[in-house]
Amino acid sequence: MEKIIVRGGKRLSGTVKVEGAKNAVLPVIAASLLASEGKSIIRDVPTLSDVYTIGEVLRHLNASVEFVDKTIIVDASEDLNIEAPFDYVRKMRASVLVMGSLLARQGRARVALPGGCAIGSRPIDLHLKGFEAMGAKVKVENGFIEATVDKLRGAKIYLDFPSVGATQNIMMAAVLAEGSTIIENCAKEPEIVDLANYLNSMGAFVRGAGTGTIRIEGVEKMYGADHTIIPDRIEAGTFMVAAAITGGNVLVQGAVPEHLSSVIAKLEEMNVTIIEESNGIRVIGPDKLKAADIKTMPHPGFPTDMQSQMMALLVCAEGTSIITETVFENRYMHAEEFRRMNSDIKIEGRSVIINGPSQLQGAEVAATDLRAAAALIIAGLKADGYTRVTELKHLDRGYLDFHLKLQSLGADIERVKDLSDTPSVETAAVETNS
Ligand SMILES: CC(=O)N[C@H]1[C@@H](OP(=O)(O)OP(=O)(O)OC[C@H]2O[C@@H](n3ccc(=O)[nH]c3=O)[C@H](O)[C@@H]2O)O[C@H](CO)[C@@H](O)[C@@H]1O
Numbered sequence: 001m002e003k004i005i006v007r008g009g010k011r012l013s014g015t016v017k018v019e020g021a022k023n024a025v026l027p028v029i030a031a032s033l034l035a036s037e038g039k040s041i042i043r044d045v046p047t048l049s050d051v052y053t054i055g056e057v058l059r060h061l062n063a064s065v066e067f068v069d070k071t072i073i074v075d076a077s078e079d080l081n082i083e084a085p086f087d088y089v090r091k092m093r094a095s096v097l098v099m100g101s102l103l104a105r106q107g108r109a110r111v112a113l114p115g116g117c118a119i120g121s122r123p124i125d126l127h128l129k130g131f132e133a134m135g136a137k138v139k140v141e142n143g144f145i146e147a148t149v150d151k152l153r154g155a156k157i158y159l160d161f162p163s164v165g166a167t168q169n170i171m172m173a174a175v176l177a178e179g180s181t182i183i184e185n186c187a188k189e190p191e192i193v194d195l196a197n198y199l200n201s202m203g204a205f206v207r208g209a210g211t212g213t214i215r216i217e218g219v220e221k222m223y224g225a226d227h228t229i230i231p232d233r234i235e236a237g238t239f240m241v242a243a244a245i246t247g248g249n250v251l252v253q254g255a256v257p258e259h260l261s262s263v264i265a266k267l268e269e270m271n272v273t274i275i276e277e278s279n280g281i282r283v284i285g286p287d288k289l290k291a292a293d294i295k296t297m298p299h300p301g302f303p304t305d306m307q308s309q310m311m312a313l314l315v316c317a318e319g320t321s322i323i324t325e326t327v328f329e330n331r332y333m334h335a336e337e338f339r340r341m342n343s344d345i346k347i348e349g350r351s352v353i354i355n356g357p358s359q360l361q362g363a364e365v366a367a368t369d370l371r372a373a374a375a376l377i378i379a380g381l382k383a384d385g386y387t388r389v390t391e392l393k394h395l396d397r398g399y400l401d402f403h404l405k406l407q408s409l410g411a412d413i414e415r416v417k418d419l420s421d422t423p424s425v426e427t428a429a430v431e432t433n434s
């Protein structure tokens with residue numbers, strides 16, 4: 001079993017470069033299935049396990065997928081298969097994003113019903129309602145969702161919640177539909193804008209991405225295009241918190257301030273100095289962090305994907321902080337692990353009350369999802385002694401070379417293969433006290 005071992009106490013300093021965004025590249029790769037002519041070249045791709053998984057899904061659907069460093073070349077010009085089996089969907093829920101493209105291209109899609117996951121139940125009813133509004137017949141049978149249609153028709157679709165995935169799936173279905181589609185109360189995340197830009201470069205007509213209403217005029221055919229993925233705002237935010245918690249001074253290169261305004265505002269409220277530089281965001285951690293309240297919301301609200309990292313920071317802040325999670329109903333599994341590291345955290349329904357500051361103590365902790373993995377490692381950077389983080393498969397879904405990047409900023413961190421490589425708890429305790 002692999003573990004990350006962090007010894008806390010080092011201030012981070014230097015420059016770290018962010019990768020292309022995981023949450024932008026997955027829908028873009030799914031959208032490349034829409035090109036019945038020409039190859040798509042997708043650049044600045046983070047080579048994460050999720051990206052390989054969606055690559056496998058595309059291959060299974062009869063597209064060719066070639067990885068060359070951080071570029072992916074997709075050729076989807078042959079007729080496509082229509083089924084994404086459970087093995088892929090289980091590994092990565094974003095596999096359901098191929099549904100819109102398959103319906104648009106083949107008039108049929110069969111995708112295993114995704115199960116619940118560590119952050120909540122995550123239904124896909126809004127995706128399906130959107131397809132139905134466009135004329136598709138949808139049925140759920142033997143653990144699969146099957147959707148069929150002769151030809152998708154444009155429709156006016158109001159989303160009860162601005163779901164990121166539903167907005168993306170409906171956009172992909174609508175670009176080849178007959179007539180106009182209007183998606184109201186749609187998601188406004190930067191990843192939606194990135195997808196719209198890619199679709200437009202493939203020949204689609206998509207307007208309004210980034211606002212609450214997207215308008216799409218269906219086109220006859222789409223073509224492969226050359227697209228560069230936007231920088232990962234969540235990876236950037238994660239390094240910003242890592243710099244802040246250690247009282248460090250780090251330039252997060254490639255971070256886009258407009259994508260991170262809610263995170264920047266909260267960090268500033270906590271006494272962290274943020275300087276926007278021409279090529280990124282510099283973060284200077286204070287000697288004393290101040291408590292703050294956070295409510296996660298759809299973009300441009302505070303991102304749920306930064307909630308666990310901020311929890312690590314709030315534990316170290318002076319005063320009482322309250323986090324309220326409004327996007328996922330069960331995204332507090334990491335709170336238990338933080339308690340093992342000596343933090344004062346109480347869960348009350350959808351809120352968490354944190355009394356700080358606590359001096360974090362190193363412990364053996366398990367990641368429950370990818371952001372929790374990063375958050376526990378960040379807590380380890382500040383903790384006394386050694387923190388050992390297990391279940392790194394979660395980390396690898398969303399962070400490339402995370403420990404190496406932290407090492408390059410001066411963190412005392414390593415990734416080890418098995419228990420015999422790790423210093424014993426006794427040794428760690430002695431070293432902590434010395
Ligand atoms: C691959 C990717 O981009 N993942 C991101 C995406 O996930 P994802 O696209 O799955 O998230 P959604 O925005 O769809 O989900 C938000 C909320 O809407 C609910 N919902 C969603 C769809 C639906 O049909 N019915 C329904 O009830 C979900 O259960 C959840 O409570 O946006 C989330 C919210 O910013 C992020 O945390 C994820 O990192």
Ligand SMILES: C=C(OP(=O)(O)O)C(=O)O
Binds near residue numbers: 093
């Ligand atoms: C929850 C996340 O991703 P996914 O939707 O792929 O599970 C995330 O990126 O934090």
